Amino acid sequence: MTMQSVLVERPEIVRDVSRSTVIADVEKPLSMWERLYRVPLMRKGLILLVLAVIWEVYGRWLDNPLLFPPFSAMLQAFATDLADGIIPARTLVSLQTLVIGYAMGILLAALLTTVAIGSQIGTDLLETMTSMLNPLPAIALLPLALIWFGLGSGSVIFVLVHSVLWAIALNTHAGFRSVSNTLRMVGRNYGLGGLGLVRHILIPAAFPSILTGLKVGWAFAWRTLIAAELVFGVSSGSGGLGWYIFENRNQLETANVFAGLFTVILIGLVVENGVFATIERRTIRRWGMQH
Amino acid sequence: MTMQSVLVERPEIVRDVSRSTVIADVEKPLSMWERLYRVPLMRKGLILLVLAVIWEVYGRWLDNPLLFPPFSAMLQAFATDLADGIIPARTLVSLQTLVIGYAMGILLAALLTTVAIGSQIGTDLLETMTSMLNPLPAIALLPLALIWFGLGSGSVIFVLVHSVLWAIALNTHAGFRSVSNTLRMVGRNYGLGGLGLVRHILIPAAFPSILTGLKVGWAFAWRTLIAAELVFGVSSGSGGLGWYIFENRNQLETANVFAGLFTVILIGLVVENGVFATIERRTIRRWGMQH
Amino acid sequence: SGTLPTGPARAEAPEVHISKGYGILYLPMIVMEHEKLLEKQAKAAGLGDVKVGWLELDGGNIINDAMISGNLDIAAIGVPGFLTLWSKVKGNAKLEVSALAGLSATSLYLNTNNPNIKSLKDFTAKDKIALPGIKTSLSAVVLQMAVAKEFGDDNYAKLDPMTVGLPHPEAYTALVSGKTEVNSHLGSPPYSFMELESPQVHRVMNSVDVLGNISLDLVYAPKRFIDANPKLTAAFLAALEEADKLIADEPAQAATIYVQSAKAKLSADEVQRMITDPDTKFSTTPNGVMQFANFMGRVGSIKNKPSSWQDLFIANVHSLPGS
Amino acid sequence: MNRASPTVRSTGADAFSGSVAAPDPARPLLEVSGVTLQYKTADHLVTATYRVDFQVFKSDRYVLLGPSGCGKSTLLKAIGGYLEPVEGAIRLNGHEVTKPGPDRMMVFQEFDQLLPWKSVRENVMFALTTSGRATGAEAAERTDHYINKVGLAKFAHSFPHTLSGGMKQRVAIARGMAMEPDVLLMDEPYAALDALTRRRMQDELLRLWDDTKFTVLFVTHSIEEAIRVGTRILLLSPHPGQVKAELNSIPPEQLGTAAQAELEARINDMLFVH
Amino acid sequence: MNRASPTVRSTGADAFSGSVAAPDPARPLLEVSGVTLQYKTADHLVTATYRVDFQVFKSDRYVLLGPSGCGKSTLLKAIGGYLEPVEGAIRLNGHEVTKPGPDRMMVFQEFDQLLPWKSVRENVMFALTTSGRATGAEAAERTDHYINKVGLAKFAHSFPHTLSGGMKQRVAIARGMAMEPDVLLMDEPYAALDALTRRRMQDELLRLWDDTKFTVLFVTHSIEEAIRVGTRILLLSPHPGQVKAELNSIPPEQLGTAAQAELEARINDMLFVH
Ligand SMILES: Nc1ncnc2c1ncn2[C@@H]1O[C@H](COP(=O)(O)OP(=O)(O)OP(=O)(O)O)[C@@H](O)[C@H]1O
Numbered sequence A, B: 001m002t003m004q005s006v007l008v009e010r011p012e013i014v015r016d017v018s019r020s021t022v023i024a025d026v027e028k029p030l031s032m033w034e035r036l037y038r039v040p041l042m043r044k045g046l047i048l049l050v051l052a053v054i055w056e057v058y059g060r061w062l063d064n065p066l067l068f069p070p071f072s073a074m075l076q077a078f079a080t081d082l083a084d085g086i087i088p089a090r091t092l093v094s095l096q097t098l099v100i101g102y103a104m105g106i107l108l109a110a111l112l113t114t115v116a117i118g119s120q121i122g123t124d125l126l127e128t129m130t131s132m133l134n135p136l137p138a139i140a141l142l143p144l145a146l147i148w149f150g151l152g153s154g155s156v157i158f159v160l161v162h163s164v165l166w167a168i169a170l171n172t173h174a175g176f177r178s179v180s181n182t183l184r185m186v187g188r189n190y191g192l193g194g195l196g197l198v199r200h201i202l203i204p205a206a207f208p209s210i211l212t213g214l215k216v217g218w219a220f221a222w223r224t225l226i227a228a229e230l231v232f233g234v235s236s237g238s239g240g241l242g243w244y245i246f247e248n249r250n251q252l253e254t255a256n257v258f259a260g261l262f263t264v265i266l267i268g269l270v271v272e273n274g275v276f277a278t279i280e281r282r283t284i285r286r287w288g289m290q291h
Numbered sequence C: 001s002g003t004l005p006t007g008p009a010r011a012e013a014p015e016v017h018i019s020k021g022y023g024i025l026y027l028p029m030i031v032m033e034h035e036k037l038l039e040k041q042a043k044a045a046g047l048g049d050v051k052v053g054w055l056e057l058d059g060g061n062i063i064n065d066a067m068i069s070g071n072l073d074i075a076a077i078g079v080p081g082f083l084t085l086w087s088k089v090k091g092n093a094k095l096e097v098s099a100l101a102g103l104s105a106t107s108l109y110l111n112t113n114n115p116n117i118k119s120l121k122d123f124t125a126k127d128k129i130a131l132p133g134i135k136t137s138l139s140a141v142v143l144q145m146a147v148a149k150e151f152g153d154d155n156y157a158k159l160d161p162m163t164v165g166l167p168h169p170e171a172y173t174a175l176v177s178g179k180t181e182v183n184s185h186l187g188s189p190p191y192s193f194m195e196l197e198s199p200q201v202h203r204v205m206n207s208v209d210v211l212g213n214i215s216l217d218l219v220y221a222p223k224r225f226i227d228a229n230p231k232l233t234a235a236f237l238a239a240l241e242e243a244d245k246l247i248a249d250e251p252a253q254a255a256t257i258y259v260q261s262a263k264a265k266l267s268a269d270e271v272q273r274m275i276t277d278p279d280t281k282f283s284t285t286p287n288g289v290m291q292f293a294n295f296m297g298r299v300g301s302i303k304n305k306p307s308s309w310q311d312l313f314i315a316n317v318h319s320l321p322g323s
Numbered sequence D, E: 001m002n003r004a005s006p007t008v009r010s011t012g013a014d015a016f017s018g019s020v021a022a023p024d025p026a027r028p029l030l031e032v033s034g035v036t037l038q039y040k041t042a043d044h045l046v047t048a049t050y051r052v053d054f055q056v057f058k059s060d061r062y063v064l065l066g067p068s069g070c071g072k073s074t075l076l077k078a079i080g081g082y083l084e085p086v087e088g089a090i091r092l093n094g095h096e097v098t099k100p101g102p103d104r105m106m107v108f109q110e111f112d113q114l115l116p117w118k119s120v121r122e123n124v125m126f127a128l129t130t131s132g133r134a135t136g137a138e139a140a141e142r143t144d145h146y147i148n149k150v151g152l153a154k155f156a157h158s159f160p161h162t163l164s165g166g167m168k169q170r171v172a173i174a175r176g177m178a179m180e181p182d183v184l185l186m187d188e189p190y191a192a193l194d195a196l197t198r199r200r201m202q203d204e205l206l207r208l209w210d211d212t213k214f215t216v217l218f219v220t221h222s223i224e225e226a227i228r229v230g231t232r233i234l235l236l237s238p239h240p241g242q243v244k245a246e247l248n249s250i251p252p253e254q255l256g257t258a259a260q261a262e263l264e265a266r267i268n269d270m271l272f273v274h
């Protein structure tokens, strides 16, 4: 019989699977280096070290401390102004404004995307507004900001919201629209609709996109804040990090300028690895939405 | 028998399904209004009209054309400078720089995310760089830009890349990481890996996220360009839209300032509805990835 | 210095990058560009066809940065901005800079739409004075100097808490429209003049009355450039003189040039009125630069103080009646 | 049209011989009449079902049987309220179905119907609490009961992405049953289950039915399962789906007898030959 | 350990009686020895299979049978090269499996295994061309051939999201077969198919096997299907999966006879009772 002829014949096997088998927890042994490599902080620390060394070497080679000081010079200025309490005070001022603007941006984005997901015209509204307003630079808002909020933090927050809102709204909306039809149907099956659907289904399901939006928004909030603190005259004395940078730049204290920027970098690292990474670990990574 | 007692009994039915049944193409009739409402351009046009009316009314009510001219005044200035060829010329200059910077940003983002998706340390590198550099305002790059590219479009492009790169990279990378394990496995089953996997599997699968990144990047490129054209100045007569806005601001031609911004808005609308919407329709909508 | 081998082919730089600013205070540079005066003078000095790249840059920071990074050869800048850089790089042979000549002097008006303000003494915490940049910009330093005159050196920063940073056009708009909390502005022409055309606005102070008709802007260059290009430097000075002369002799033509090259919407007549204003002076002779230097030295803004104005300027102009 | 009006049955493969029941026979719970369902895609129009009529009465275990792609899932989705018919109407208790709701709980065919951000237990519990079908202690109790029934007590705190395909489907079944809806719509719920588990689930369904007499609409591919689980079986023709026959199943005590084999053969013939 | 070494069979449920074949019996194509597979999740460690041994010889139609969640998919993924065993080794042609490749084509259990951005035809064709298994006209020809075989010629230009669950799986099957790999790994490929379509697919598989004598590893839930399709059947115990038995199936001519019923009963007993 040709069909069986190619088959290797062998005896049947029947085993007694004792349910009591103790199943050992097997783990592959790892080398020291592998174990260190597995700690994200170690890897990132290494990267930071390499970057700092590059900065230092390039700075020294350039030998133009007025334009680009080496890492060590910056660090010294940073340490001095940190000890003086100047940098912490300025950072605090900036962070306050930033957090308010950021939070308001998130709120407005939530509102806008909720409206957008609810109807076709809502989607059109969001798309149109975003494509129109998002490319506008802060100076476009200057006149309106002056009329509506006057000088000072009101206007800065207004500009911050502008820089945060659209990026978050775009990401959130795209995330919402990528949510699988099945999950949507499941939610509606529970009787959810409108806000309930957004809150219980769309937001968690689109969380990877939303997180990206929040990250991008956070970064742009910083950029805008630093720039806005210059444009929108801070009343002197009340300035934040942006003002600190500007002031030192005017006085050509370049090391201090970079110390200010370094503060921004540090905050960025802390927020990424402290806040965003934690959220990611507790949510999308845990839910199997990130690979 | 209790089990059957609750059941309604009824006769069996057997039908002759003739395969030749002509299946009519049934379509629900739509009212005129519904039909108009279905055309995206109509809806968006309506929204734009409403916004223009609000602008006009608010502008007139404010009655301060120096600060915020009504829509009609702006439109007049726009028409004049359009006819003069000033706005087209300036727009062209800006667009050239913009497109180069944008394209380079995309390229670098592609490179970075490809490296990032390839290994753990790559991911760390991207995450670290993004969280560090993304919040930095353009002035942080100024010294390096001046050293490396001098004054002029080289530096503007450098700054543009900075404003585009991170947002696109973040979105792309998050998109890559959200691609389902099954699709990844399918790709690897074909023998794809590294660049091949990125190109043939990850990019199309993460396309909704990538598109969002491109949109955000595009908007921020504009913002940055307008601001950067001021910082890096112009060699005689070669200014772009940013410079046009700056000039008119200095001359207190507020209507023209807004005409410049209006140009940015128009381009935003055209790009969104012409380019991005088309891409969306031909890709993710067609592929059932957007709902 | 100046010992570079001077072959006939490449005696001095074949190309020079110059930055001017935006506005009427840079008129001599605008005229120089428009009339190609530097090219003319360079040719006359036997330097052949020198290519001149003109740039428009806004703000002292970027000008200084561009200079330090070697992207500029000659630049016009506000006096305080120059002094800050000069003091900072003094002793660093690679980066040292020298002023070439004075550029312009004009009046800065402190205008307000608050009828209660008659003098500097009347400003209260509620008032906001707009300046292009607080504390360190040209206007800010001029205000501080005026305040120091009024209230004594120790109180030079008395009004600083009331200042806010706002570009001149926005400040003008704010003042004239009266819709915002900004009610005062230390402005330069044309904004300062235009503000006064509004019935609600009046002048509190004229900087010329308090500080004299001092130079607000000057022209400077890196020492290395000056040393390597003595003839070109001289040619530049000559071109500047010629531009100044043209402005003085033919104000109408200068105004037309300004309107043309700045694509200003102002009429030539208005411009002419501004440039012939008695407070506005275009001269290579620096005037009152030491006032700035002394003041900034006193309040600690600069660490290296020049002992005389000649310390700041190249030898070519030392013989002028500067101050 | 030869649509049957519900009367006391007298013909057919005499399977049910119990007494005639109480519910008003004139009023079906669910009435699908002349329903044509279509999908509009970018490229063309796909007709999924064409003028389908059938009626489901209270406590029916109604089975939809038909070849792959004939529109069973689409029909179920339309009844669930997710799709609007382009022709005809779907009525539940006499009211036209316009939107989804927890009275018609759906078990989808897809594996991604669990909320990935909720554990197995939370998935079931959340359905109960948000829909308001149960709250507090009752919800918790019902949740645990049904998770136990589908044999996933050990995995109650696992997230969906760590489950096998069959386990995911079992969670969806537990969720559907825990809701104790008026109509349970199940789209091939047991397709991913092994013979043993499948049998257990079928028995569970029948036991639950004995308790609560709920109505279920059940899509399956297996003729055997249709006969085991269903009281009435709708046969659909291939794409686009049209009603081919509506048959009565056999009572449980006849399972395994010649009656089953006979019905199986009959259905087989109807589906396979045309 | 009582692992069987492949010898000429002499015991067991005497089903195969053909002549002994040519291939070197000492060298299995695929050798799974002592394989333990685990998943590390954020919360805990899940052991999917524990010390599983078996050997697949060239041209085997090897069936994995076991309850839901016992680790069948996991095992298949490990053989596919996606998972590394924490214990034991998987060898293909004597070489340890380290990464996936087109020599082991996989048909996954999930419905989302088609590339959504490619039409049905492109999905199959792309697999052939990127993996280099076929190019140009040959690829096109093979593609059309297999799409036809699974009955989707009419839908060749549809995108996956417009297909029903069963249709998606059929595309995946067509893709897997078109690749004509050394080993075809199929994870419940027919679960979403109706009885008729399923039978057709099974026949298609057997016909193809007759032509090319490829090796296939097949996960199924249906004992009947295991017997129909398989030449050798591996029974796994519930979670975590361990080898319970490895049986020979019956030759096709004995299908429908008492031999089949007997084997079915035997497997049933082994799986259901322990
Ligand atoms: N989203 C969609 N867009 C367009 N066409 C679709 C869509 N979903 C299903 N179809 C088409 O509708 C028809 C019926 O699909 P449906 O999913 O209802 O079939 P089914 O009977 O459930 O099949 P299966 O048993 O394979 O699940 C098919 O031809 C399919 O191609």
Ligand SMILES: Nc1ncnc2c1ncn2[C@@H]1O[C@H](COP(=O)(O)OP(=O)(O)OP(=O)(O)O)[C@@H](O)[C@H]1O
Binding pocket: D161, D162, D163, D164, D165, D166, D167, D192, D194, E039, E040, E041, E046, E047, E048, E066, E067, E068, E069, E070, E071, E072, E073, E074, E075, E109, E239
């Ligand atoms: N990604 C994962 N992370 C953690 N655990 C997993 C993962 N995938 C599967 N498991 C676990 O591994 C075990 C075996 O899963 P597997 O998918 O291999 O089962 P299966 O035999 O294919 O079941 P089914 O027949 O239901 O598909 C299960 O207990 C499951 O919970």
Ligand SMILES: [Mg+2]
Binding pocket: D072, D073, D074, D109, D187, E164, E165, E166
């Ligand atoms: Mg279906």
Ligand SMILES: [Mg+2]
Binding pocket: D164, D165, D166, E072, E073, E074, E109, E187
């Ligand atoms: Mg499985």
